[in-house]
Amino acid sequence: MADTILLIALVLAAGAVLLAVLRLLRGPTAADRAVALDVMTLVFVPGMVALAVFSGRKIYLDVALVYGVLSFLGVMSLARYFDRGI
Amino acid sequence: MWPRSFEQPDVRPDEERSLRPFICLSAGLLALWLTLTWSLDPQEVATGLVVSLVVASVARSAVHSVTGCPGSILRRVAWSLAYIPYLLRAIIAANIDVARRVVNPALPIRPGIVKVRTNLESPLGRLFLTSSITLTPGTLTVETSGRELYIHWIDVEADGIEEASERIVRGFERYLERIFG
Amino acid sequence: MVAWDVIGALVTLAGSVFLLLGAIGVARMPDLYNRMQAGTKATTLGNLLTLTGLGILMPSWLPKILLIAVFVLVTNPISSHALARAAHAAGIPLAKGSVKDALDHDREAR
Structure with a gap:
């Protein structure tokens, strides 16, 4: 029962990633692509946590946390770049 | 940063x-x-x-310019604890509202950037205010300048500064001005 | 404890529904700012719910999983604000149907 529900959740999350990829490809501006990447991050973080839960390896939680940190830094530096160049 | x-x-x-x-x-x-x-x-x-x-x-x-030890810690902690469920409820309500707009085939949005004014003095309080506004879907802080915030609103309901501030800012402010003084 | 598993899975499912709705918003909305409204932020609730659901499935890890959720909750508005601000300063326009742009108006007045 729980497994079936989680499988449906996985399919929905995959759909979300596909839609974000669509926006990533279509743009039209670099900032739009940054938004698409940000959405993908928000899907991948729980994805990594799910991986940790199902593989039983707690270390993957740290991977998810560091991924979140790096994505935040990435968006911040992109914003800075749009604002006034590197 | x-x-x-x-x-x-x-x-x-x-x-x-x-x-x-x-x-x-x-x-x-x-x-x-x-x-x-x-x-x-x-x-x-x-x-x-x-x-x-x-x-x-x-x-x-x-x-150090944005932090500082709170003075009467207990009172502030109590208001902070009350703020969490308030913020969560605002996020959930607004999420459902935006989700409803997104799945509607007609895409019913009236977007625009409005100007609002906050009464908060402390910089940390303003940081929490702009973050809370941005976290609630439907409103997004685009620019701040002193007391004035420029907010992208997905459905502009009120035009004037006073009305818009009433709708967007006051609810959060009630808690934040007690937390950050 | 089958019941807890099902509850956790249902919360995760609810979260992924919001993730999908947010992504639909990103694909459908007419301009950058509206995409941020639907996308980066409608997905924060999805993020919060999926993480909580997974935490319920693995209760001993709940504190750490909630810490990840809080981290996302704290950093996401800051990066969204920075991006929107930079985009507006760089002159990315609002969609055609937009009602007003008080910021643009004030900038010109200066």
């Missing part, structure tokens, strides 16, 4: 040399460390203590 708008222009010089912000920052970092490691092993605690002292001494000058 922060967007420019969050930086506070007037640095109080008497606090710059005081130890209080340094101690507060190290205590906060140590608390974060202990949550992350989730153990009270002496070695872990010692490492955390050293690392947080070093980080706090390096980062103090950058951070």
Whole structure:
């Protein structure tokens, strides 16, 4: 029962990633692509946590946390770049 | 690191040399460390203590303008605890509202950028206010300048500054002005 | 404890529904700012719910998983604000149907 529900959740999350990829490809501006990447991050973080839960390896939680940190830094530096160049 | 708008222009010089912000920052970092490691092993605690002292001494000058030890801690903690469910409820309600607009084939939005005014004095309070506004879908802080915030609103319901502030800002402000004074 | 598993899975499912709705918003909305409204932020609730659901499935890890959720909750508005601000300063326009732009108006007045 729980497994079936989680499988449906996985399919929905995959759909979300596909839609974000669509926006990533279509743009039209670099900032739009940054938004698409940000959405993908928000899907991948729980994805990594799910991986940790199902593989039983707690270390993957740290991977998810560091991924979140790096994505935040990435968006911040992109914003800075749009604002006034590197 | 922060967007420019969050930086506070007037640095109080008497606090710059005081130890209080340094101690507060190290205590906060140590608390974060202990949550992350989730153990009270002496070695872990010692490492955390050293690392947080070093980080706090390096980062103090950058951070101290927005932090500061709260005075009457208990009252503030109580209001902070009350703020969490309020914020969560606002996020959920707004999420459902935006989700409804997104799946509607007609895409019923009336977007625009409106100007609102906040009564909050403390920079940290303003940081929480702009973050809370941005976290609630439907409103997004685009620019701040002193008391004035420019907010992208997905469905502009009120045009004037007073009305828009009433709708967007006042609810959060009621809590934040008691937390940050 | 089959019941807890099902509850955790249902919370995760609810979260992924919001993730999908947010992504639909990103694909459908007419301009950058509206995409941020629907996308980066409608997905924060999805993020919060999926993480909580997974935490219920693995209760001993709940504190750490909630810490990840809080981290996302704290950093996401800051990066969204920075991005929107930079985009507006760089002159990315609002969609055609937009009602007003008080910021643009004030900038010109200066």
